[in-house]
Amino acid sequence: MEPNLLLPLTMAILMIIAAAATVTADYIRPPPRKTLHFPWDPKPSSLPQQVHISLAGDKHLRISWITGDKSSPSVVEYGTSPGSYSSRAKGESTSYKYLLYSSGKIHHTVIGPLEHGTIYFYRCGGQGPEFQLKTPPSQLPVTFAVAGDMGQTGWTKSTLDHIDQCKYDVHMLPGDLAYADYFQRRWDTFGELVQPLASGRPWMVTEGNHEEENIPLFKDGFQSYNARWKMPFEESGSSSNLYYSFEVAGVHVIMLGSFADYDEYSDQYSWLKADLSKVDRDRTPWLLVLFHVPWYNTNYAHQGEGDRMMAAMEPLLYAAGVDIMLAGHVHAYERSKRVYSGKSDPCGAVHITIGDGGNKEGLAQKYKSPSPEWSIFREASFGHGELKMINSTHAFWSWHRNDDDEPVRSDQVWITSLVSSGCVAEKSHELRKILMAP
Structure with missing residues (x-):
């Protein structure tokens, strides 16, 4: 390489390295955050809690939730319009003990067949708040x-x-x-x-x-x-x-x-x-x-x-x-x-x-x-x-x-x-x- 080209190239490389170092130095990692505090909030024993959904085979979803009321039914009502439930499904339930802890009644109910890419409204256990979900699409993306x-x-x-x-x-x-x-x-x-x-x-x-x-x-x-x-x-x-x-x-x-x-x-x-x-x-x-x-x-x-x-x-x-x-x-x-x-x-x-x-x-x-x-x-x-x-x-x-x-x-x-x-x-x-x- 010609000597008169070497110096500008070297300077350019040093400038790139310096710029990269500056970007890295600008980022200051914030301090750790504490564990969240959940104050005791007693709820009606029949109220559905910890509601989550998962896929359960083609065109089906599993609705899971917990109630304190052991007699609460494992039933999900659902439909495509708010407050109007055209379908109903009954599922299963379980519970467990762990040392001095006793879980609530854990419900698992599969609903379907459902349409892909569609919003559904549903209610767990025949009462409580209405939830809303969206099913995944049938094809990419x-x-x-x-x-x-x-x-x-x-x-x-x-x-x-x-x-x-x-x-x-x-x-x-x-x-x-x-x-x-x-x-x-x-x-x-x-x-x-x-x-x-x-x-x-x-x-x-x-x-x-x-x-x-x-x-x-x-x-x-x-x-x-x-x-x-x-x-x-x-x-x-x-x-x-x-x-x-x-x-x-x-x-x-x-x-x-x-x-x-x-x-x-x-x-x-x-x-x-x-x-x-x-x-x-x-x-x-x-x-x-x-x-x-x-x-x-x-x-x-x-x-x-x-x-x-x-x-x-x-x-x-x-x-x-x-x-x-x-x-x-x-x-x-x-x-x-x-x-x-x-x-x-x-x-x-x-x-x-x-x-x-x-x-x-x-x-x-x-x-x-x-x-x-x-x-x-x-x-x-x-x-x-x-x-x-x-x-x-x-x-x-x-x-x-x-x-x-x-x-x-x-x-x-x-x-x-x-x-x-x-x-x-x-x-x-x-x-x-x-x-x-x-």
């Missing part, structure tokens, strides 16, 4: 809101407020909901906290470590979670509420259990093979997977905890052509390139860690340096993600940091489907070979 490790802090409230501004169809939560951690009243306050959103759009969740609440030799794990947050495991052929699948518009979503057995001899692995064998990529060109403990993680927090599950399941999911995998657990955000077996692969999955919904334990702020080549963006801030599946070939992912009390879009990327790139067809023989193995 469809939008998912994503946030894991929610908890019940001021940051959680900020995250929920920002999600409420998003025009989403389904909320997906990859584990760690209430952070009850054995204190069962926190399950109740979490249900109250999320009801304004969870009663209006389906919330699809999978379990995290904070849901386990196991007491060895005395209390099995996940009792509270399974009783309160029933997902469509039976509808998807699973024997456990800890893993299941569902379809919405042109997307097949698999919710795996990081805390259920997952080796190749496990029930979960067998179910996963059976579920993948039914996936029609012509009808559902997008394939997503959610679980709690991330497989690709450059944060020092929870480093390597997903390795064994990845070793067992990644080859199968790679052969199936999974487009995106979303996880929680690490209280920070990270997005990868398409990756497989520890390195970039154009036919691998995009891995996103989004365990930054607002939990009380705070942020995981220490990352490994230098970052591996497959890690594209990482930041220890609270926030939520929005995944817009535009059509069969393109999706738009954005992550919205909420540390500024505004949903600042800090990361975004267009993602091309593996179906359109030819990877799914290329690996179809490999997938059939794995699925047919005993």
Whole structure:
């Protein structure tokens, strides 16, 4: 290079570096926020509380709620006009005891068939307030809101407020909901906290470590979670509420259990093979997977905890052509390139860690340096993600940091489907070979 060109080029590079450093320095992380306080607010025992909805098979939704009155019926009345209920469905109920705590009556009622993309009005238990929901669309486009490790802090409230501004169809939560951690009243306050959103759009969740609440030799794990947050495991052929699948518009979503057995001899692995064998990529060109403990993680927090599950399941999911995998657990955000077996692969999955919904334990702020080549963006801030599946070939992912009390879009990327790139067809023989193995 000519000497007279070297100096201007060097100066330009230094100016770019200085500008980038200035932008980073301008951002000052706000202090942690306290756990929300929920004052005792006695309500009529028959009043439906903690109302939330979830998908329950084709054109059906499950309405879940709790009453203090054990005689309250598990009935939902619903229709497309306010105050006018043309349909009625009766469901089931359960309850549980945990040490000195006794839950209310937990109701689960499936309603449908419902029209896609339609607003319905409904009432639980034959009385109480009227709720309003909107069913997801029948075909693309469809939008998912994503946030894991929610908890019940001021940051959680900020995250929920920002999600409420998003025009989403389904909320997906990859584990760690209430952070009850054995204190069962926190399950109740979490249900109250999320009801304004969870009663209006389906919330699809999978379990995290904070849901386990196991007491060895005395209390099995996940009792509270399974009783309160029933997902469509039976509808998807699973024997456990800890893993299941569902379809919405042109997307097949698999919710795996990081805390259920997952080796190749496990029930979960067998179910996963059976579920993948039914996936029609012509009808559902997008394939997503959610679980709690991330497989690709450059944060020092929870480093390597997903390795064994990845070793067992990644080859199968790679052969199936999974487009995106979303996880929680690490209280920070990270997005990868398409990756497989520890390195970039154009036919691998995009891995996103989004365990930054607002939990009380705070942020995981220490990352490994230098970052591996497959890690594209990482930041220890609270926030939520929005995944817009535009059509069969393109999706738009954005992550919205909420540390500024505004949903600042800090990361975004267009993602091309593996179906359109030819990877799914290329690996179809490999997938059939794995699925047919005993």
